[in-house]
Amino acid sequence: MSPAAVRVVHYMNQFFAGLGAEEAAGHEPVRLEGPQGPGRGLTPLGLPVDVTLACGDDYFAEHEDPALATLLAWLEEEAPDVLVCGPAFNSGRYGYACGMLAREASRRGIPVVTAMFPENPGVIAAEGGAYVVPTTANVAGMKDALPVLAAIGVALAEGRDPGSPEEAGYLPRGIRRNEVVDRSGADRALDLVLAKLRGEAFETEVAPAFEVVPPASPVPDVSEALVALVSEAGCVPQGNPDHLVSRRAHAWLAYPIDGVASMSADAYETVHGGFDTTAGNADPNRLVPLDAVRRLETQGRIGRLHPTFYTTTGVDTPVASATRFGQEIAAELVNAGVQAVVLTGT
Amino acid sequence: MPRPGTISASPLTVAAFDVRAVREVRHGEGRVSRTPGDPLLEIDLDVVESLCSDEPALGSLRAHVVRPGDSVRIANVLDAVVPSVKADDPAATFPGVLGPADALCGTGRTDRLDGIAVLSTLDMGALIDPDDPIPASYVDMDGSGASLTPWGSTINLVLELVAAQGASLADVDAAARRTLLRAARDLASATAEDSDADTESVFALGEVAGELPVVVPILQFTAEGPGLTTYLRGAPVDLVSPCAVDPRALLDGALTAGAYDSPAARVSTGTIQRSRLLHRLLNEHGTALVCPGAVLTQGYLDDADDKRRMADGAAHIAAEELGADAAICTTYSLGNSHTDTMLTLRACEQLGVRAVGIVAEEGGLTDHVAEADALVSTGNVLERADGWTPASVIGETDHEAPAQVPVLHYLDAATQLGDGRLRGVTI
Numbered sequence: 217m218s219p220a221a222v223r224v225v226h227y228m229n230q231f232f233a234g235l236g237a238e239e240a241a242g243h244e245p246v247r248l249e250g251p252q253g254p255g256r257g258l259t260p261l262g263l264p265v266d267v268t269l270a271c272g273d274d275y276f277a278e279h280e281d282p283a284l285a286t287l288l289a290w291l292e293e294e295a296p297d298v299l300v301c302g303p304a305f306n307s308g309r310y311g312y313a314c315g316m317l318a319r320e321a322s323r324r325g326i327p328v329v330t331a332m333f334p335e336n337p338g339v340i341a342a343e344g345g346a347y348v349v350p351t352t353a354n355v356a357g358m359k360d361a362l363p364v365l366a367a368i369g370v371a372l373a374e375g376r377d378p379g380s381p382e383e384a385g386y387l388p389r390g391i392r393r394n395e396v397v398d399r400s401g402a403d404r405a406l407d408l409v410l411a412k413l414r415g416e417a418f419e420t421e422v423a424p425a426f427e428v429v430p431p432a433s434p435v436p437d438v439s440e441a442l443v444a445l446v447s448e449a450g451c452v453p454q455g456n457p458d459h460l461v462s463r464r465a466h467a468w469l470a471y472p473i474d475g476v477a478s479m480s481a482d483a484y485e486t487v488h489g490g491f492d493t494t495a496g497n498a499d500p501n502r503l504v505p506l507d508a509v510r511r512l513e514t515q516g517r518i519g520r521l522h523p524t525f526y527t528t529t530g531v532d533t534p535v536a537s538a539t540r541f542g543q544e545i546a547a548e549l550v551n552a553g554v555q556a557v558v559l560t561g562t
Numbered sequence: 563m564p565r566p567g568t569i570s571a572s573p574l575t576v577a578a579f580d581v582r583a584v585r586e587v588r589h590g591e592g593r594v595s596r597t598p599g600d601p602l603l604e605i606d607l608d609v610v611e612s613l614c615s616d617e618p619a620l621g622s623l624r625a626h627v628v629r630p631g632d633s634v635r636i637a638n639v640l641d642a643v644v645p646s647v648k649a650d651d652p653a654a655t656f657p658g659v660l661g662p663a664d665a666l667c668g669t670g671r672t673d674r675l676d677g678i679a680v681l682s683t684l685d686m687g688a689l690i691d692p693d694d695p696i697p698a699s700y701v702d703m704d705g706s707g708a709s710l711t712p713w714g715s716t717i718n719l720v721l722e723l724v725a726a727q728g729a730s731l732a733d734v735d736a737a738a739r740r741t742l743l744r745a746a747r748d749l750a751s752a753t754a755e756d757s758d759a760d761t762e763s764v765f766a767l768g769e770v771a772g773e774l775p776v777v778v779p780i781l782q783f784t785a786e787g788p789g790l791t792t793y794l795r796g797a798p799v800d801l802v803s804p805c806a807v808d809p810r811a812l813l814d815g816a817l818t819a820g821a822y823d824s825p826a827a828r829v830s831t832g833t834i835q836r837s838r839l840l841h842r843l844l845n846e847h848g849t850a851l852v853c854p855g856a857v858l859t860q861g862y863l864d865d866a867d868d869k870r871r872m873a874d875g876a877a878h879i880a881a882e883e884l885g886a887d888a889a890i891c892t893t894y895s896l897g898n899s900h901t902d903t904m905l906t907l908r909a910c911e912q913l914g915v916r917a918v919g920i921v922a923e924e925g926g927l928t929d930h931v932a933e934a935d936a937l938v939s940t941g942n943v944l945e946r947a948d949g950w951t952p953a954s955v956i957g958e959t960d961h962e963a964p965a966q967v968p969v970l971h972y973l974d975a976a977t978q979l980g981d982g983r984l985r986g987v988t989i
Contacts, residue, residue, distance in 0.1 A: 392923050392942040392986040401980030402839035405918050405938045409888045412916040413775050421939040424930035462694035489694040491864055532897055
């Protein structure tokens with residue numbers, strides 16, 4: 217690789233940038249020319265750093281939005297071929313900053329490689345946006361981490377695929393990428409089934425990677441609680457005025473129900489594309505149980521019904537989109553003081 | 563009419579004739595012709611286009627021939643069919659749609675053209691539900707998408723169909739399926755005077771002596787009304803309970819497609835005819851394993867009890883009627899039906915039938931049970947192909963394709979019958 221051919225930016229915290237230890241953890245983001253700290257070790261490995269960005273760990277944790285905005289603006293100006301973050305080892309604040317910056321930079325099309333201890337929360341924060349090289353918990357693993365970091369960084373800077381996690385030495389990012397193999401799915405299925413029958417070792421090609429969501433704590437007193445209705449049943453006002461799609465939803469919608477006693481078939485319908493909607497359209501209360509919750513409200517068994525219901529279509533929706541819908545709706549509910557939700561699924 | 567589960571002692575012979583070039587002509591008097599021993603096929607497009615003249619539900623038909631490497635995208639693809647004909651009784655081909663429903667199928671001799679397919683296009687989405695458009699369905703003849711679909715590497719006779727004004731979905735769908743299969747049968751009739759096939763395969767399901775494992779395919783299809791249904795001998799696969807079928811009949815045109823959702827994860831008629839899974843099981847019957855039949859089951863069921871009942875029924879037929887030691891469970895479409903697959907895998911394992919599932923991914927699995935410990939991935943349908951812009955598009959469409967088309971939109975790209983070579987891997 218010609219060093220002049222690619223542009224490399226390296227992010228690190230205040231300590232590794234030489235700005236100071238804990239007393240400098242509140243340091244605002246800075247932009248420094250050339251390699252700093254561990255960045256100097258990347259040059260002999262073929263990855264010379266052009267610009268170093270640094271930020272105090274406390275500053276990033278306490279001012280995440282402005283810190284990210286500053287760092288991302290600098291990245292936009294530098295337009296690097298690769299961004300290197302860390303190594304952060306098992307430093308939670310530093311790792312988180314690396315992960316968040318990595319995630320946001322990758323969303324803007326910048327290839328990112330970082331390094332940290334596998335249990336560091338920064339791995340989750342990166343959301344698969346970065347190639348994460350596993351390290352030891354402390355800085356003693358620096359000399360082992362840098363060559364791997366540099367090799368992946370060089371590949372990314374040159375626009376090459378660094379290879380599989382096993383080959384290149386990074387943590388699986390959880391992204392399912394297609395590869396073309398020599399044998400058809402049918403041939404592989406027959407191999408698998410015969411191996412199973414013979415009692416030989418076999419390996420599935422795809423395993424579940426579902427998030428386990430712990431149940432929320434019980435509401436202390438539902439008779440005092442503000443309760444909201446949320447549904448993925450595709451229930452919308454008649455005529456679907458905001459054009460909620462029937463499947464693969466890209467958005468969720470909110471509609472007022474203040475003063476509405478019941479989801480009448482004259483006023484509401486479902487546009488869901490994943491089930492027979494006949495019964496739901498005959499009585500939309502069976503999709504969004506407004507009639508039942510109003511009765512509970514009248515009886516004083518719940519405190520009050522939130523004046524808005526939230527809706528989307530939950531069919532063929534990518535998990536990442538559904539996760540975002542959930543986070544955004546939950547943020548609104550929390551802001552409104554909602555303490556409990558009746559979430560109807562189909 | 564033979565019971566679906568009847569296994570005939572007579573073998574099925576499939577005689578394949580290579581087609582390496584096509585010449586289009588328009589003189590309206592001949593049909594297709596192929597000089598014996600010559601891989602050049604001559605197709606009279608006027609004759610092909612006249613096929614819709616007795617189909618009142620179809621407004622028009624334009625025939626095109628496209629070849630691998632052409633800068634052409636075929637849009638709104640409904641189905642792809644391998645041209646084939648029952649050599650001794652052409653009128654019996656594709657029973658229940660063209661031939662009588664009880665016509666012999668899965669035995670006797672079938673002539674088939676290799677290297678060429680017949681595709682139909684029609685904007686069926688607007689008829690199925692204009693407010694819930696089904697995903698666009700493509701076959702690209704060049705660009706990175708061409709290698710994703712098996713129909714990007716065949717010479718294709720494309721029937722560009724337009725529905726008649728005011729015709730119902732059911733009528734248009736039936737007419738489109740009938741016209742496509744007629745064209746495929748008539749094309750294969752070019753072999754009538756040619757006795758020298760390039761390859762000849764004989765599929766027999768005789769008694770097997772000795773201790774070989776019994777392996778059966780449990781094949782999942784759907785029946786959700788016109789446009790969303792697969793047909794067995796012309797009738798919807800709308801099963802009260804799963805049934806055992808002769809796998810040779812499935813290769814021989816008994817099963818035909820009519821479901822147009824999720825192009826990458828549905829199964830075209832041609833993919834059933836060419837099924838690698840069925841060919842492997844039949845070829846190895848008596849040597850490495852015993853395949854006494856296939857189980858046909860239904861997925862995409864709305865009700866949880868229906869799902870449990872269907873899964874349990876499929877496993878019991880495999881175990882008790884066919885004596886299976888192991889089963890390979892295929893999947894139809896995406897989402898809902900993956901729960902049916904998982905329940906079937908669980909039911910099999912609980913009966914002591916070792917089970918393997920074939921599933922496509924949408925960034926990962928849709929559902930999973932602990933018993934599904936051996937799954938084959940047919941690829942992640944959300945991944946996008948490299949950008950490509952065709953010089954021309956065949957197939958009535960108002961929709962502009964994105965520059966990088968997701969795998970989901972390519973016909974049979976991740977078919978869960980297991981014919982493709984895509985596989986999802988974690989990075």
